Amino acid sequence: MPSKMIFVNLPVDDLDRSKRFYETLGWKIDQQFTDDNAACVLIDDNICVMLLIRRFFETFIQRPVADTVIITGSLYALALPSRQEVDDLLTAALRAGATEEINPDKRAQERAVGMYSRTFIDLDGHQWEPFHMAYPE
Structure with a gap:
């Protein structure tokens, strides 16, 4: 391991x-x-x-479980090697029943720092954000 x-x-x-x-x-x-x-x-x-x-x-926690369909508890950002892999993952998620969430303000922020990301909500309301960061050489 x-x-x-x-x-x-x-x-x-x-x-x-x-x-x-x-x-x-x-x-x-x-x-x-x-x-x-x-x-x-x-x-x-x-x-x-x-x-x-x-x-x-629920056996692992003391507090109530968040209803992620109506409340965002976390964002699961996943760095990927390319913009194409970001798009491919989003396409697969949509085919599997996820929904895409689009935030125009976030797109402007991402362009300013050289990041490309997309957002999908899985079947249980968990928010995933695959992204690609173009690091300067």
Whole structure:
């Protein structure tokens, strides 16, 4: 195992539906860490998303679970190597049932700093922001 990894834990309403959604994005389900309560989605070697059915998710917390359909609790920004990969991920997400969110103010800010990003909302209301940053050489 790498020295550092990130596991983002997300509550979901329908585990099988959510697994299919993330597989459509090209990400793999790690069966070793998947059961009826949770599924481990491998984004890459160091980034995993744990999909937890709400009832199971609640066993890890003291506070109420946010209703992400009406409240944004977090933004999941994912750096990608190219603008094309940003567009490809968004296209796959839309095909899988996500919705795109467009913020014209954010586009102007991104142009000013050389960043390109798109935003999609997954089936459970989680906000993903794939982006590409053109670093000066």
